[in-house]
Amino acid sequence: MSFIELVKFIYENIKRQKGRVVLTSLGVMIGSASIVLLLALVGGLQKSATAQFTNNASLTEIEVNAGFGGGFSSMGGGGGPESMGSPGGGSSSTVRTSSESEELLLTNDVMDQISALEHVVSVNANQSISGNSTLVYQKYQGRVSLTGVDVEDLSDLGLTAGEGELGLSSGTIVLGASVSENMYRPNYSGSDATLSTDLLGKQVKLEITKMSSGGRSTKTVRFRVVGVLSEAGDQSDYAAYISMTDADNIVSWVNGERVNHNTDGYSSFTVRVDDSDNVLDVADVITDMGYQTQTAQSFLENVNSLFSSLQLVFGGVGAITLLVAALGIANTMTMAIMERTKEIGLLKALGATNKNILSLFIGEAAGIGLIGGVGGCLISLALGSLLNAVGGAYLTEQATASGTTMTSSIIYMPFYLPLFALAFSTIMGSISGLFPAMKAQSLQPVIALKYE
Amino acid sequence: MTSIIRVNELRKIYDMDDNVQVTALAGVSLEIEEGSFVAAMGPSGSGKSTLMHIVGGLDRPTSGSVNVGSYDVTNLDEQQLAFFRRKMIGFIFQSFNLIATMTALENVALPLRLCGVSRDERLERAYRLLEEVGLKDRVYHKPTQLSGGQQQRIAVARALANDPPVILADEPTGNLDTTSGENIMAMLNALNEKGHTIMIVTHDPRMTKHVHRVIQMLDGYVQ
Numbered sequence: 001m002s003f004i005e006l007v008k009f010i011y012e013n014i015k016r017q018k019g020r021v022v023l024t025s026l027g028v029m030i031g032s033a034s035i036v037l038l039l040a041l042v043g044g045l046q047k048s049a050t051a052q053f054t055n056n057a058s059l060t061e062i063e064v065n066a067g068f069g070g071g072f073s074s075m076g077g078g079g080g081p082e083s084m085g086s087p088g089g090g091s092s093s094t095v096r097t098s099s100e101s102e103e104l105l106l107t108n109d110v111m112d113q114i115s116a117l118e119h120v121v122s123v124n125a126n127q128s129i130s131g132n133s134t135l136v137y138q139k140y141q142g143r144v145s146l147t148g149v150d151v152e153d154l155s156d157l158g159l160t161a162g163e164g165e166l167g168l169s170s171g172t173i174v175l176g177a178s179v180s181e182n183m184y185r186p187n188y189s190g191s192d193a194t195l196s197t198d199l200l201g202k203q204v205k206l207e208i209t210k211m212s213s214g215g216r217s218t219k220t221v222r223f224r225v226v227g228v229l230s231e232a233g234d235q236s237d238y239a240a241y242i243s244m245t246d247a248d249n250i251v252s253w254v255n256g257e258r259v260n261h262n263t264d265g266y267s268s269f270t271v272r273v274d275d276s277d278n279v280l281d282v283a284d285v286i287t288d289m290g291y292q293t294q295t296a297q298s299f300l301e302n303v304n305s306l307f308s309s310l311q312l313v314f315g316g317v318g319a320i321t322l323l324v325a326a327l328g329i330a331n332t333m334t335m336a337i338m339e340r341t342k343e344i345g346l347l348k349a350l351g352a353t354n355k356n357i358l359s360l361f362i363g364e365a366a367g368i369g370l371i372g373g374v375g376g377c378l379i380s381l382a383l384g385s386l387l388n389a390v391g392g393a394y395l396t397e398q399a400t401a402s403g404t405t406m407t408s409s410i411i412y413m414p415f416y417l418p419l420f421a422l423a424f425s426t427i428m429g430s431i432s433g434l435f436p437a438m439k440a441q442s443l444q445p446v447i448a449l450k451y452e
Numbered sequence: 453m454t455s456i457i458r459v460n461e462l463r464k465i466y467d468m469d470d471n472v473q474v475t476a477l478a479g480v481s482l483e484i485e486e487g488s489f490v491a492a493m494g495p496s497g498s499g500k501s502t503l504m505h506i507v508g509g510l511d512r513p514t515s516g517s518v519n520v521g522s523y524d525v526t527n528l529d530e531q532q533l534a535f536f537r538r539k540m541i542g543f544i545f546q547s548f549n550l551i552a553t554m555t556a557l558e559n560v561a562l563p564l565r566l567c568g569v570s571r572d573e574r575l576e577r578a579y580r581l582l583e584e585v586g587l588k589d590r591v592y593h594k595p596t597q598l599s600g601g602q603q604q605r606i607a608v609a610r611a612l613a614n615d616p617p618v619i620l621a622d623e624p625t626g627n628l629d630t631t632s633g634e635n636i637m638a639m640l641n642a643l644n645e646k647g648h649t650i651m652i653v654t655h656d657p658r659m660t661k662h663v664h665r666v667i668q669m670l671d672g673y674v675q
């Protein structure tokens with residue numbers, strides 16, 4: 001029999017036992033669909049988790065924080081992914097944490113040491129400001145996370161301007177993209193309760209509040225908004241940047257004594273490296289010096305390895321489902337061969353070779369696997385797009401509500417995933433059919449013919 | 453005349469549980485001439501079917517040899533046996549053994565299909581064979597829609613699909629009424645006249661009038 005003739009014969013055999021084939025392939029369908037969907041789900045999560053690191057700037061950056069004499073991993077800072085890609089953004093760690101004398105501070109000396117390292121392009125200091133920073137414009141106010149930076153231009157930190165410019169000098173401030181839209185009028189509920197004015201070029205006030213033994217006191221500093229950042233989808237959207245000079249003044253007021261960066265250090269450094277390939281090496285050197293480092297790269301690596309293991313686990317769960325389906329196929333084929341023993345004997349009497357019988361029955365099992373695989377692919381494609389449509393809409397809504405434009409899809413299904421499941425189901429079908437088919441081919445024709 | 457089937461000292465012993473042995477064939481030697489029509493007769497359990505199965509390559513003997521045409525049947529491997537059956541033997545069974553889900557036409561074409569004959573060619577040949585056995589207006593019927601006699605005629609047509617020189621029929625009339633039985637025997641007669649060597653197994657003494665020679669069997673021996 002030619003291959004095409006064999007396939008046709010198998011197809012006819014499958015057709016004349018529809019009911020059984022449908023029931024058996026249903027198991028394969030569920031199994032392969034669950035593998036595809038689970039893997040696609042993990043893939044979708046991974047995509048949205050790593051999406052914010054696609055811009056190249058953050059991939060050549062290392063954030064360095066004060067160390068505690070080594071022994072900390074590069075992820076030890078505890079800062080989430082959000083705090084990366086923006087200098088000091090979000091994490092309002094104070095310069096002076098009450099710790100032992102062995103704390104390794106980010107002083108100007110350290111900055112020089114790091115600058116001298118191979119592959120390092122630039123090192124910039126960031127000073128985050130403890131205490132509450134409230135931005136005030138007319139009757140509107142909103143919280144910002146305030147950072148002092150020692151760069152002339154924020155683009156040196158990988159930030160990009162939405163409007164205005166990024167140059168900072170004393171008395172100017174650059175705002176994150178979402179700052180102004182988060183300003184509101186306290187105790188007021190009119191239609192203009194939130195700010196709709198563009199703050200670019202406007203005079204704003206920063207109110208810094210500190211708690212001390214003398215109670216609560218507030219300091220007001222005036223700034224002119226010279227630029228607004230473009231939307232980044234991370235914490236930098238809610239940040240405000242001022243010059244280091246202004247920051248020093250504020251910190252000095254908060255701490256009650258003059259800041260000295262030679263002895264007190266900065267809250268963090270943003271180190272730029274020449275190539276993303278060298279980021280982890282440089283970060284290792286800095287970690288060995290005793291400081292804590294965070295890189296988008298190491299975070300990415302951690303995220304990716306986490307998702308690899310997730311994929312393994314989820315894939316394994318799906319594989320177990322498919323394994324059960326494989327047992328179903330093996331069972332169906334065994335039953336079919338028992339039922340068709342006489343037919344097998346007849347085929348042999350009519351001149352079928354053992355190889356003919358073997359390929360017929362393996363082919364049937366593969367066919368059941370294939371049908372199940374096709375069904376599973378269709379189910380997973382349909383369910384996948386449904387989940388993306390429904391869940392994606394929900395996610396976008398959530399994202400909009402929280403002020404970001406991150407549009408994530410729940411399911412990430414590369415084209416090869418269903419194809420892989422299809423091939424896998426078919427191969428699994430043939431393997432399940434192997435033993436029953438071998439049993440069929442070894443039947444003695446005379447015994448098979450006598451079988452009732 | 454030359455012998456097409458040569459059986460020499462053929463033994464078939466079944467080992468049952470508890471060391472009990474059943475002797476189906478106790479040393480059978482016989483020759484069947486090319487173009488002859490022979491009937492194996494004898495009481496139930498005398499070894500007729502066993503003999504026929506071994507001659508047709510469906511079963512293997514405990515000892516002895518079988519030659520059919522140029523084939524040393526007892527020394528063929530599985531693959532060679534399959535080709536031997538295709539080429540040399542047409543089987544007809546007491547219980548017809550048609551595939552219920554296939555039409556008459558597909559049943560007759562089945563041996564050709566296993567040999568790799570193209571669809572058009574095999575259906576055309578199957579149609580002609582059904583025409584020959586008088587069933588040309590039943591080609592698309594399924595076996596269950598046909599009488600026993602008609603089903604056996606399909607089986608006869610199927611046995612002829614590869615135009616084998618030897619036709620082996622184990623009680624082909626056993627499940628049929630007298631008229632249908634006579635009908636099948638007449639058909640086998642006609643095939644014999646066209647040159648097929650035919651060996652049947654039968655219980656029915658009335659059938660002997662159709663055959664050239666009767667082989668009487670008893671307890672695994674030819675008498």
Ligand SMILES: Nc1ncnc2c1ncn2[C@@H]1O[C@H](COP(=O)(O)OP(=O)(O)O)[C@@H](O)[C@H]1O
Nearest residue numbers: 466474475476495496497498499500501502503
């Ligand atoms: N598979 C088998 N196992 C054990 N004994 C068998 C088997 N097949 C046939 N026999 C025995 O061999 C003898 C001959 O059987 P068989 O050739 O079918 O006789 P007949 O066709 O003449 O009625 C009988 O005694 C039968 O019980």
Ligand SMILES: [Mg+2]
Nearest residue numbers: 500501502653
């Ligand atoms: Mg018998």
